[in-house]
Every structure is written in C-alpha cells, then in structure tokens.
Amino acid sequence: MGPPFTDLPSELLLLIFSLASSHRPTAVALSLVSHWARNHVERNLYHTVFLSSSRSLAAFIATLNSKPDAFAQNLVKRLSVTALGPISSIDEVLKRCTGVTSLVCGFSVPSYVHCARSLKQPVAPLETTTFRLPIAPREQHLIALACRDGLDMSIISPLVTHLRIQLTPATTFESVARLRELPYLTHLAIMYRHGLYGSASSIKEMLGPVLEEGRLRILVIHVTGTGSEAHFKEIKEWHPDSTLGIIGTTMQKCLRHRSPTRIIVKRVSTAVLPRWEQGGDIWDDIP
Numbered sequence: 001m002g003p004p005f006t007d008l009p010s011e012l013l014l015l016i017f018s019l020a021s022s023h024r025p026t027a028v029a030l031s032l033v034s035h036w037a038r039n040h041v042e043r044n045l046y047h048t049v050f051l052s053s054s055r056s057l058a059a060f061i062a063t064l065n066s067k068p069d070a071f072a073q074n075l076v077k078r079l080s081v082t083a084l085g086p087i088s089s090i091d092e093v094l095k096r097c098t099g100v101t102s103l104v105c106g107f108s109v110p111s112y113v114h115c116a117r118s119l120k121q122p123v124a125p126l127e128t129t130t131f132r133l134p135i136a137p138r139e140q141h142l143i144a145l146a147c148r149d150g151l152d153m154s155i156i157s158p159l160v161t162h163l164r165i166q167l168t169p170a171t172t173f174e175s176v177a178r179l180r181e182l183p184y185l186t187h188l189a190i191m192y193r194h195g196l197y198g199s200a201s202s203i204k205e206m207l208g209p210v211l212e213e214g215r216l217r218i219l220v221i222h223v224t225g226t227g228s229e230a231h232f233k234e235i236k237e238w239h240p241d242s243t244l245g246i247i248g249t250t251m252q253k254c255l256r257h258r259s260p261t262r263i264i265v266k267r268v269s270t271a272v273l274p275r276w277e278q279g280g281d282i283w284d285d286i287p
Contacts, residue, residue: 046071048078049097057089064096073099079137080276082106082144087115095134102139104276105146109155133157138184141276142166151175159184164220167192167203177209185210189220191268200237211261221265238265 051057064072076097081090081104090107133155139162146155150170156163161184167176179185188210190203197203203221210216223234 043075046075048080049076050080050082051090051093052080052082054083054085054089057083057086057093061089061092064093072096076100078102078276080104080106084108084145085111087111091115091134098135100135100137102276103133103135103137103157104141104143105155106144108145108148109152110149113152113154136160138162140164147171151178153178153181156182158182161185162187162189164189164191167196169196173206176206179210180213183215186215187218187220188216189222191222191224193225194223194234195225200234204238216261219261219263221263222268223265224268235265235267238263 049060051060072093073096077100079093079097079100079102081093083090084107087107090112136157136159138157138159140157140160141164142151142155143164143166147166147168148170150168150172151165153175156179160182163179163182163185165188167190179188190207192203197206207219211219221238
C-alpha cells in the first residue's frame, strides 16, 4: 500500500499543509519532512519572525542568504527584533524585510542610529528627523531598549497607523508632541508605570498636541506597576469628563466631520510579546 497522501488531489494537499502550518511548531515539524513540504509551509513559517538573540539573528541572516533576494520581502510580514545586537545585523534584517507590516522594536535606538550613520544609510526624513527605519510598517510596538532613552522619531515609520510606545523617565513632552507629524496615525497606545509623572494629568498634557490634530480615533492607556489602590486612583483620573475628554469634545466642535478620540484605560502587565506572538494585538480588546 502506498503513502496515504499519494491519491489526494494536489489542491487538497496544499490546503491541508496550509492549515496545519498555521501552528508554528507544526510548521517547523512539517518543514523537516521533505523539500516539497518545506516549500509549501515556508509562507506560514516565515510570516512571523522573532529575533531575540544574536544567535537567532545570525541564523535568520544565514537563511536569507540561502534564499532568493525577494524571499524576505515577500514572506516576512510580522517581525519582532528584541535582540541586543549586533546592531549591524539588525540593520541588515530591517533592510531586507521590506514587506513587514507589523514590527516590534526592542533594541537600542541610539545604537541603531549610530550604526546607520556609520553605514551612511540613505533616508527620507520627516521634517527635522535625520534618520528613520529603512522599512515602513503600518503597525509598530516600541518596547524595552527602544524607549529607554526616550522617544526618537527616527525609529517610527512615517506610514504607521497603529503605534504603541512605552513612556520612561527619559521621555520628553516635546518628543511625544512630535507624534502629530505622523499623517496616518489613528491608533495610539501608551504604556507607563503609575506615578511616573506624578499623576495622569501630566500624561494628558503630554498627549494634548497629538489629540488636537483630530486624526486620532483610538487612544489606549496601559498603566503598569504594583499597588491596586494606586492603580485605581490613577485610572479614575482618565474618566471621560477629565481634561482629555474635554479636548476631544472641543475638537469635535471645531471639526464637525470627525469623531472625538475614544479612550480605553486598563491596568496591564508589562508583557507585550506573548499576545503579539500569538497573532493577536491590543486593538482586539476594543469592543
């Protein structure tokens, strides 16, 4: 008796492999079966790529070097780079994965910009911005080291529509105000530790210039840290009748064709990647 799949139509085989390979561990297992199987699961296998160490960076670059030039551009759509380096390897990956639509940045931005300058990377600046990413995803998450030294516009795609950033002691009012330069930004998520700026009113003031542009449809506030009572008080400050709600109402009167910004406030853990790795995102929680 021959192999169980030999009598199945090729279209049905492709459908079976496509469905099975949507589960990453299964896709990895299938890729080891044969060259034929690997060729048909690679689209799902490389649709989402996680690079969390120098070893994974080196392995991924080695894979790209063994593939056609258009491989990374056509297959990699979701990319997470949280490896510390080498920065030159991160830069190479970003330049080759130009088809990415969702990007998680967890590497040092100053180090990346310094590397880009040393490599004389050509860029298309947003007004006063000197450097920016060589790719233009529509969704970005800036976490960990990407925000440690403050918010740098050079790491944000000019085409971004959905953006999540983390506020740190190094984040300035001026840098957050520059988010209004992003012409397509409609969804913004802010994560910060409660008490970081004393009270929620400081965060509201920081976000004022962005809201006044009238383009932001959704603003998600994620408050982290310990202390349930402290969280309750700070989250309560984000009530719709607060200063931020007044800004949205005022802009609604001035721009009658636009709706006020919708605000969702939650207490969350600092973990961002688990949900993203599973294919979900923070916008899925919005009713």
